Amino acid sequence: MTAFDHRKYQPFPPVKLTDRQWPDRVIDRAPRWCSVDLRDGNQALMEPMSVEQKKRLFLLLVDIGFKEIEVGFPAASQPDFDFLRLLVDERLIPDDVTVQVLTQAREPLIKRTFESLVGVKSAIVHLYNSTSRVQREQVFGLDTDGIKQIAVKGAKLLSEYAARYPDTHWTFQYSPESFTGTELEYAVEVVDAVTEVWQPTAQRPAIINLPATVEMSTPNVYADQIEWFCRRVARREALLISVHTHNDRGCGVAAAELAVMAGADRVEGTLMGNGERTGNMDIVTMAMNLYSQGVDPCLQLGDMDRITRTYKECTQLPIHPRHPYVGELVFTAFSGSHQDAINKCLSSYNPGDYWQVAYLPIDPADLGRSYQEVIRINSQSGKGGVAYVLDREYGLQLPRWMQIDFSQAVQRQAEQEATELSPTAIWKLFKQTYVSCKLPYHLEGYQVTRRDKQDSLVAEVSIGGEPVSISAAGGGVVDAFVQALQAQSDHRIGVVEYSEHAIGQGEDAKAIAYVLLSVNGERVCGVGISEDIVNASLSAILSALNRSPAAAQPRAA
């Protein structure tokens, strides 16, 4: 028997709900969001945030548009208490933002919690106690009644203390902590007992938060739990059902999404999912998921650079490069077929169209990211990606046959170096491969005369170091030059493909010509770049000849 013995664990029991409604629902508007970065996120940090860091993160959360922010557990620590006082004393809480604070159901802690809130215009006091079987039996050593009494006692204390501070608009929140490990009938019983004390109304609702304190099942089971609870709980119309999921199984976002479909009105979570163990539900991901479905997330996430910078500075945590929507690499494709598809979709996308770009679920520009990073080149890349980089960085529009030719050189180089090739390295390789090869053929000068739709060309070419004058007439200068070269050598030379365009604009503009020659039946590409298009075209032909093994042995007459 190995230590990895699955019989140690038991499956999570399904919820008996045969007429569940949530699978057919869609989310068509954002839930009420509550950020718990400054509490649940903070309590999970190796070094909890300083007051100064908390202030910076709070201001960011306000700018993002959170209207409910859990700012701490003020009775638990002096920095949390001091931070709340700073928010009040420096008048940092906007009128449309409600701060939330967490407390256990113990009188000294509740008393201190209310003291920390003196002078706040509006606040949510969040009371919790664990209700799960494991906690009842092993942590608290109490039966179901004993645990319910903790909640009821706490609820009464909240009402009593709130009455002492009538200048603040109070909202009460209760969490049957470890809800996912609590029998549903019992969770309803405890919550009903709490709301019996508070007597919430539709005008003055209480928040009932149903946490997946530990994620214990697949998200559909959590959704069943939420739908079941919403159907059975008393005073449903006077309650805001909130969910607070953790990510132990990696499904924190999915669980919150399904829970909203199952009837939750409100979602608690943190930026980038920081929080206990594998983290809280990631609000950025859930909000961006909504956005990518055409639903307004009601959070301003466009300045993602500021969000990630502040997050990293305040939490001292890195962000994984593949973190949904936010990671450094999530808008980057290295692989060839992805690059090809992205390149094609981006070139046919017009602003105002629905976003339909393969492999990019959202427009990187919406998060302040650039198209620059979309395609990067390594040994997994293909011609489309290389062409995209050369176009984006250097204005080159490689014809397809040229893309195929050059991508082989890129592939070889990427494999040799076993690393990513930067745009500069690709450009250097392009010039080395096509433009800088000046032996044995080199163009020294030329003269063209056009008469009766015929170009007569006289060109000075150095062949293997020997200056040679060649001449011919043809339908165009390229045709004339090829004929002149052919007459000069033993080789059969034909132009299979030709393409040209300008690079840049104005005085600095250059011409680039691409050519695919057939030399004794063998295909070879060449490129010429020059201030003038004729020079570029002739140089492209010589570049191809220089690259042709057959023509590498010229017969200079």
Ligand SMILES: CC(=O)SCCNC(=O)CCNC(=O)[C@H](O)C(C)(C)COP(=O)(O)OP(=O)(O)OC[C@H]1O[C@@H](n2cnc3c(N)ncnc32)[C@H](O)[C@@H]1OP(=O)(O)O
């Ligand atoms: C899922 C969550 O994230 S819940 C939030 C968790 N966050 C934190 O704990 C961070 C801040 N906490 C703290 O700083 C401390 O725990 C404090 C200051 C709140 C309390 O510290 P202590 O008084 O030393 O108690 P401790 O945290 O060990 O609590 C254990 C005691 O409180 C009781 N208790 C725990 N939770 C609750 C609760 N919600 N309501 C009432 N009593 C509770 C336990 O039964 C235990 O009682 P016992 O001493 O009679 O055995």
Ligand SMILES: CC(C)C(=O)C(=O)O
């Ligand atoms: C206090 C509660 C809501 C909590 O943080 C949790 O259950 O994870």
